[in-house]
Amino acid sequence: VKRNDCPLDKDELGSRTWSFLHTMAAYYPNNPSDEQKSDMKKFFHIFSTFYPCNVCAEDLQEQLKQFPPQTDSQKHLSQWLCNIHNEVNKKLGKPEFDCKLVDQRWKDGWLDGSCD
Numbered sequence: 001v002k003r004n005d006c007p008l009d010k011d012e013l014g015s016r017t018w019s020f021l022h023t024m025a026a027y028y029p030n031n032p033s034d035e036q037k038s039d040m041k042k043f044f045h046i047f048s049t050f051y052p053c054n055v056c057a058e059d060l061q062e063q064l065k066q067f068p069p070q071t072d073s074q075k076h077l078s079q080w081l082c083n084i085h086n087e088v089n090k091k092l093g094k095p096e097f098d099c100k101l102v103d104q105r106w107k108d109g110w111l112d113g114s115c116d
């Protein structure tokens with residue numbers, strides 16, 4: 001076992017989870033089937049009941065009530081998730097992310113080629 005293979009703290013878990021969630025949204029279909037739309041809604045509801053940080057999970061459950069997942073297309077889901085993440089950023093005093101840039105950050109890479 002490597003010495004640095006340690007359990008995640010709230011922030012490590014958070015940044016890795018956001019990476020997964022935003023990447024999943026980036027690769028969600030542009031034209032999802034009714035089943036995919038419904039499954040993605042269910043995914044976020046179930047996810048919010050098992051996310052292993054109590055304060056985070058409770059906060060997310062409240063957000064889902066106020067802002068239900070927008071599962072009509074990749075664009076809508078990615079923008080919705082960006083807004084959800086920004087609400088958490090605001091709560092924690094972190095800078096808001098410009099949601100126009102969400103596909104560059106999580107799917108296509110920056111226009112300046114720095115991810116190529």
Ligand code: FAD
Binds near residue numbers: 012014016051057060
């Ligand atoms: P993170 O916020 O983890 O972001 C990772 C990367 O995502 C950033 O570097 C940036 O490139 C990109 N990014 C930032 N904002 C956006 C955005 N709006 N859209 C797209 N990409 C973006 N912590 C708490 O202390 N209290 C909570 O209630 C809480 N709730 C959480 C709820 C959820 C569902 C999750 C997944 C995490 C939650 N966290 C919470 C953890 C918190 O959001 C951060 O993950 C943690 O503080 C580490 O922050 P970070 O600076 O590494 O960047």
